[in-house]
Amino acid sequence: MNTNRLSKTMAAALNAQITKEAHASQIYLSYAAWADGQGFAGIASFLFRHAHEERNHMMKILEYxxxxxxxxxxxxIPAPPASPVSINNCFEKILEHEVDNTNAVYKLVKMSHAEEDWATWNFMQWFVMEQVEEETLVMNLLDKMKIAGGEKMSSDALYSFDKDMEKASNEVRPAQEVTTETP
Structure with a gap:
């Protein structure tokens, strides 16, 4: 008896999203290593935690x-893109990547709706909200950098930002621990 409850196109699209999430993890990992090499341990810690979170997203889809x-x-998975040229550029590149990932999530939602695959549509709603959170987080960080001078941030501002990011890194939780009570 065939117990597969996903269409071939949906299974292929979800598998492609697994690869996309793995790639996202590699990008965060690459940027974290770059930031650490530049002496920004707090930013590196934040990015290492996000690499782990993206891997959790991959596993969430795989399990589904x-x-x-x-x-x-x-x-x-493809190799990560070239290293950033600055901290500001790093977060600009992260936002571009998150927007691209949001568009991929939206395509899955649209496909599940068109196929009337309500289980997958419902499953993907978590990812829709997660992408809102991811984009908002990065946009807020870019706003902080803009206030501090953007590409021309002083060494004092970069030092403070790095210290703030070290504290912020503990706010990232594994995807499997997220519930409606503790988003």
Whole structure:
């Protein structure tokens, strides 16, 4: 008996999103290593935590595919893009990546709606809200940097920002621990 509850196109799209989330994790990992190499331990800590969070997103989708009886396809991920040229550029690149990921999530939502796959549509709503949070977080950080001078942030402002990011890194929780009571 076939227990697969996902269409071939939906399973393929969800598998592609697994790869996209793995790639996101690698991007955060790469940028964290770059930030650490530049002496920004607080920013690096924040980015390392986000690399872990993106991996949790990947696992959340992988587990969903398995629960729906479909096959998971683990594929190669692209190399991360070139290292940022500044802290401001780092977060600009992160925002671009998060917006791209939001668009991919929206495509999955649209596809699940078109297929009347309400289980997947419902599952993807968590990711819609997560992307709102991710984009808002990065936009708020870019706003703080803009106030501090953007690309021309003083060394004192960069030092303070790095220290703030070290504290902020503890706010990231694994995706599987998120519930409606503790978002």
């Amino acid at each position: 595919i398995l629960k729906r009886g479909a096959e998971v396809e683990v594929t190669a």
